Amino acid sequence: MSAGHRSPTPESSARPRTADPGSSVDVSVVVFASEAHDDLRDLYRQHATVLDLHGFSHEFIFVLSGASRDAIEAVKELRTAFLAVTLITLAGPFGEAAALSVAFRAAKGSIIVTLPDHIQIDCSELPGMIELLLREGCDVVVAHRHPRRDSALNRMQSTIFHWLTRLLTGATYRDLGCGVRVLRRQAADGINLYGGLHRFFPLVAHLAGFRVVETPVRQSESDAGRRRYGPGVYLKRVLDILTLFFLFRFTKTPLHFFGSLGLTTIAAGAVITGYLGVYRLLHFGPIADRPLLILGIFLIALGAQLFSIGLLGELIIFTHARDDKDYRLQDLPE
């Protein structure tokens, strides 16, 4: 995680902005597009109109990775028509997490909106999300499409995915698949996204110490019934959840996890070898030819290894605890 960059000073002063004051905007909209996407001109037009209507000055940053020529043409066209449009093309298929990181660095706004490459929520809900962020003093607002109109298969997949996430991390977000998020500058700077972690954006933000709010919004007409998951992504998704599980469980208190696991394993091994020891001492027979002995010793060995890994983790955390604050301040004390 980006833990090493945390500091107790409030993040309003987090990153000196080098952009000249004249070019500052309220909202930076980040759009990531890869192979399949809607018409980006249309996406721009709809969202820009809504933002204009509510008086938010804005810039759009399109990050394209493996997108079609059409998409590049569309963005270039937008860029000539409107000043506040930036095009970033990634040299390879780096994925959404990498794309978002790049875009966050380029974004000039104090508020950043991420949009997927197709319209997921009713555009008129966007200003409401921004206002919620400003009003509540939270750092990240994520959308929850509700009521959801989707095929039964999609709904089932999504239910299993959320259930598994909740089981492993305890997080109760209801729509991790929705890519519409509103975040403050400091949250964008303080979150380290990589691999498939963008799918768990609210969880990663929470883990980095930020306050996250999920709000129900209307699903867009075009999003309803769209097929999003191919069966090939299941394995990837499960691996992502596991990564997250490890981040949640180990990064703060490694010994709580490895220690519990190791001690349980050692206990199981001790019970087995203890049984064999008693068996031998009471002269029931020799034990040296019993495979159970190997199992018992093996479990003790495994437990000792797990436990020592936990100790090593604690040592690493202790030696770096100074650079790594466990908290973030809402505002500076007077």
Add this chain to the structure above:
Amino acid sequence: MSQARSLSIVVPVYNEAENIQPMYEEIRVTCQALARDWELLFVDDGSADRTAALVRELARRDPHVRLVRLKRNYGQTAAMAAGFDLCRGAIVVSLDGDLQNDPADIPRLLAGLDEGYDVVCGWRRRRQDPFWSRRLPSRIANWLVERLTDVHVHDLGCSLKAYRASVIKDVALYGQLHRFIPVMSWLQGARVGEVEVNHRPRRFGRSKYGLRRAWRVLLDMITVKMLTAFASRPVAWFALLSLPSFVCALIAAATMASSADRHPHTSLVISSVALLFSMVGTHLLAIGVLSELFVGTAHRRPRDRHVHIEGSP
């Protein structure tokens, strides 16, 4: 707040709205009698109730009061760490936000600091908490810590403590280690003492602890033991740990060698046992070397006792 005697009181609060006003009154009375410069720092750990609003109101009326608001609920250790990081006094006193500690004990803690201690812990000799769920686990924990470390304190769990700011600001507080502040500060070279303090039953709100944490506290204790005992020389410590494994491996190997001719089928099991033991031994040695690497390259080393300079502001 630049004087050497200036006092910061740090109170982590989480949903303690009813307790803010009485708490403030009691602390103010105590502090005004002390003739020291003082500040009262409430650390709001993401309360959902009116806690922050009440503190802000107090701060408006009394400039001694300051509010530190955390973004969300991070837990008591983080809240205390925030308080310690942001307080400005030369002396810091921490106490619980639930009024169970008596601010009237503060002068006695300060007297302890004047005797030359860097950290003075409160000892709730007559503790007003349920026996089975609170007092017994705490007593076991304290007994264990006394066995495992050189810190002789009766009541680690008491939040009412006084510290020299120069010492406590340097102590690494993370995870749930606030229970081990005396041990963690001792690690940094602090002299730790204790005085008896008053303890009162809870008046408002409800307790946020439970017995479930006992296991985690036990594991934290092992961590603290490791940090105190062998963090400065991990490779030696892990080598010591690996010794029994190698001895067992040797015994198993010897058994195998002596009986291989007579019982050929048992030698397979025994040799496996020997191999497993030597594997664990090697693994522990390797972990030791790895830890040495981390400790050697770290900015902060455990038990760098010479680092603490006496009487530094």
